[in-house]
Amino acid sequence: SPLGLTLNETWKAALEGKSGAAPITLFDAKDYTTTFACEVKGFSADAYISPKEQRKMDRFIHLGIVAAMQAWADAGYKGRAEENGMDPNLLGTVMSAGMGGLPIIEDVVNTIRDKGPKRITPFFIPSVIPNMTSGHVSMMLNARGPNQCAVTACASSTHAIGEAAMMISRGDVDYMIAGGSESVICPTGVGGFAAMKALSTRNADPTKASRPFDRDRDGFVVGEGGAALILEEYEHAKKRGARIYGEVTGYANTADAYHMTSPAPEGEGAGRCMALALEHGQIDPTTIGYVNAHGTSTPAGDENESMAVERVFGAHAKNLIVGSTKSMTGHLLGGAGALEA
Secondary structure, three states: OOOOOOHHHHHHHHHOOOOOEEEOOOOOOOOOOOOEEEOOOOOOOOOOOOHHHHOOOOHHHHHHHHHHHHHHHHOOOOOOHHHHOOOHHHEEEEEEOOOOOHHHHHHHHHHHHHHOHHHOOOOHHHHHOOOHHHHHHHHHHOOOOOEEOOOOHHHHHHHHHHHHHHHHHHOOOOEEEEEEEEOOOOHHHHHHHHHOOOEOOOOOOHHHOOOOOOOOOOOEOEEOEEEEEEEEOHHHHHHOOOOOOOOOOOOOOOOOOOOOOOOOHHHHHHHHHHHHHHHHOOOOHHHOOEEEOOOOOOHHHHHHHHHHHHHHHHHHHHHOEEEOOHHHHOEOHHHHHHHHO
């Protein structure tokens, strides 16, 4: 993540309130209205992917693979599925991305312009499509169960975790690797969001630019990174003595059916989804103490989400702690939900 290269580094930096925002180094952004982002600094996939194979993948795939393999090891597993006593058919992967390989697309467009179409790498298409992180992870671990990728913008990796949990609860599989990654700190990514007036332009003070729910917020800060969880059936996890961080108790997935980029008025859509998730988990809203908000630091989005929380929790909303770690990590887009989980 923009806060560290491992779970422990990221957690420590988050507890210390550090910001991952800094001037962009992945490309020359001097002519852009926003010149900073939350990059993953010092990242290398060499411990997991050979340099030869790395050239066949976009950076978002590198980030996703490393996150998945770190999660696999953190869960106490080593090697491939069968080496851990698993039936490979009962291990699945859902690693998502919201946008895929924009940097590689830019490179190929430049290649066509400068050298002609015959110089396009044959690995171009497999290096940019979002589902390839799931594909590579499945090949590395011999995971032969469901292999999917939710491409639902900023909700992508949240949907990955939720859908993976539902597969286990239905009895389709025993284990799932779920999460997501994103890396679009590139001319088209930053330029595109800037054209939408979605980004903060606080170039003089990047570390204070992402300020969810603050009166002076002026847009989100683009982040990059990858995160993954290992999900498994509860009784099995207990039996093997797994380190259990948490339980997926409720999940819902809805659409506002309203506008391409703007949320439904007064938090109706987000509120309906939260209410359904609580209902699915059979959770009394008054027992909730903390809400991890999407909280991107956009003027309209944060206000709408505040209304959604009030809609769901009513008078209890005043007792809640509502926070957003995007103040430190920036917005990982398709990878945000997994990192925040």
